[in-house]
Amino acid sequence: MAASAVLNAAKTSTRISDETRARVLAAAEKLRYRPNATARGLAHRRMNTLGVAATLVGDEPNQYFLEVFNGIIQRAAASGQTATVFTLGDWDEAARRIPDFCDGRIDGLILLAPLLEPDATPWLPEHTPIVSVHANHAIAGVVNLESDEETGAFEMTRRLLAMGHRRILHVGGPPGALGAERRARGYLRAHAEAGLAPPADHLLRGAYSVEAGRDALESWLCRHRGQPLPDVVFAASDAIGLGCTERLLARGLHVPDDISVVGFDDTVLARTARMATVRQPLRELGAKAVDVLLARIDARVQDRAYSGPRNIVLPTEVVVRATLAAPRKARLSIA
Amino acid sequence: MAASAVLNAAKTSTRISDETRARVLAAAEKLRYRPNATARGLAHRRMNTLGVAATLVGDEPNQYFLEVFNGIIQRAAASGQTATVFTLGDWDEAARRIPDFCDGRIDGLILLAPLLEPDATPWLPEHTPIVSVHANHAIAGVVNLESDEETGAFEMTRRLLAMGHRRILHVGGPPGALGAERRARGYLRAHAEAGLAPPADHLLRGAYSVEAGRDALESWLCRHRGQPLPDVVFAASDAIGLGCTERLLARGLHVPDDISVVGFDDTVLARTARMATVRQPLRELGAKAVDVLLARIDARVQDRAYSGPRNIVLPTEVVVRATLAAPRKARLSIA
DNA sequence: TTGAAAGCGCTAACAA
DNA sequence: TTGTTAGCGCTTTCAA
Secondary structure, three states, X not given: OHHHHHHHHHHOOOOOOHHHHHHHHHHHHHOOOOOXXXXXXXXXXXXXXXXEEEEOOOOOOOHHHHHHHHHHHHHHHHOOOEEEEEEEOOHHHHHHHHHHHOOOOOOEEEEEOOOOOOOXXXXXXXXXXXXXXXXXXXXXXXXXXXXXXXXXXXHHHHHHHHOOOOOEEEEEOOOOOHHHHHHHHHHHXXXXXXXXXXXXXXXXXXXXXXXXXXXHHHHHHHHOOXXXXXXXXXXXXXXXXXXXXHHHHHOOOXXXXXXXXXXXXXXXXXXXXXXXXXXXXXHHHHHHHHHHHHHHHHHXXXXXXXXXXXXXXXXXXXXXXXXXXXXXXXXXXXX | OHHHHHHHHHHOOOOOOHHHHHHHHHHHHHXXXXXXXXXXXXXXXXXXXXXXXXXXXXXXXXXXXXXXXXXXXXXXXXXXXEEEEEEEOOXXXXXXXXXXXXXXXXXXXXXXXXXXXXXXXXXXXXXXXXXXXXXXXXXXXXXXXXXXXXXXXXXXXXXXXXOOOOOEEEEEOOOOOHHHHHHHHHHHHHHHHOOOOOOHHHEEEXXXXXXHHHHHHHHHHHHOOOOEOOOEEEEXXXXXXXXXXXXXXXXXXXXXXXXXXXXXXOOHHHHHHOOEEEEOOHHHHHHHHHHHXXXXXXXXXXXXXXXXXXXXXXXXXXXXXXXXXXXXXXXXXXX
């Protein structure tokens, strides 16, 4: 009854006499009473906690994750929720572990860049609302948030072409990854629109990391010795772009005077390296994911169906920085 | 009894007959039974969840926080724990909000770089073990983890002096912040050891951010027009160092040919900008904080006193990168 | 080896 | 306006 009064203070002010309320408050104060969130959660079926599932491995922090996560916790805090992180070694573990996460301690789950089969339905817990950011496939029952990567890549490539760049080397992301495909598609579409066709060997694919970018570019340069140096490297991620820049500098080439470099994502890496890039609204994506998730949770609480869209696309934007300049007039050859 | 059996499978294998176990397992499977962590937590008084409290505001993600946090979640996951984040707008809110966090949903709390009064004891909940990372003061009942910032700053400064640098401008952290004091102290001690005394105006103080670094250096340079350019800028954080570099480049100065820049922390900023810095083992600090916290939680569960140290200091390390070179032979003046 | 019962700390519906 | 009661889903005695 103490708890009832203390709490109802906010809800039913008429229910308790002032005298009783004062007595309860005094007692609570004296006992340093703290309501227990677990018990309350049990009774209430609501923990005011959102889960975030992501793969988070390796030594170097994944900036993509960290930026989205930053957006998530800021918005969650603003909505009176807290966020708890579940790490997956690999998305193959998802079928086994995700149902365990949805065990009453979270009200909803955000999947960060999940690599899941479209038929994940059998094991996806149906009692917990789920949203995903940059899912690789549409998943039944999961609302997805993404950014318009193809248009971003398209606009960037078009801009490069308009500046006079012609030999545009695309150091792309992993084959099969939806985002990587979309970026490559934008790159190709911009060429097609300009009536151009980039040589097939100007489109590489590999992991999204600094090392992958470094190695991919280096081996490509070695294979193309004596041929003309590309005008610009269009990396499919900022990390790749950084790796490429590193190799170019190591070869004594100047960025952007000899060759430009542009990235993708606009993580802190690009901002720090003053690298031109395609901005994905990472923090907004995280914040919006929280909004949608809360809407779904509310709908469930009120036993309504969630009526919002199943897929939400946020715009991307070309960001010009110091690593992008007009192409060199005198063409260089690869040493 | 189903739950009992299912769970006791791990604990008391003799208690349940094989037949019953099989029946229970089959039923659980058919019902897609999932134990409820909240109820279990209520009964068990253990959520297997660690809390992390930090101030996390502003647009640009705080890399210091993110790196420590990365270490925390990795180690927590390895120990079968999850981490939930509580954000504070300001450490002044701590007295009001921290007791609320310790409401049964977490087993222990990690305070990230707390700015707390030493007499925080009255409101610190005594039923939840707490550890801090880089606390500003010793707090009764809280085990603190930190890194040896003074030695790091000392070693870096000594190294700069040994390279022949003499005019070392220290763009320091906020006055009153323990870490900033320690960094400044190391800077001064290295000078003293070499029988040198830096001019008083070579020691600035301000916030830890890129903007603060940029503004502090710019106004300092304006105030010292015509005087000799420093040999090197020793920034009290990577962010400050980045801000300083930005201003130097904008003035047409070359780093490190005209002037060197070194930072502090070794966040992703320094790694990306190839900036020399003093490395703080941020991820290790996070991981170790988890270890100590779990040890304290176990001690409490077993009703023992925690017997480990009250303060743990991890070493720092000088990292040399491209922004540090020998001082310029011909001295430049400030334009 | 199994079943029954009490309780973790709170909420909510119902009586008084 | 107040007190009582019955859960929330699980764990843990204690009997049977």
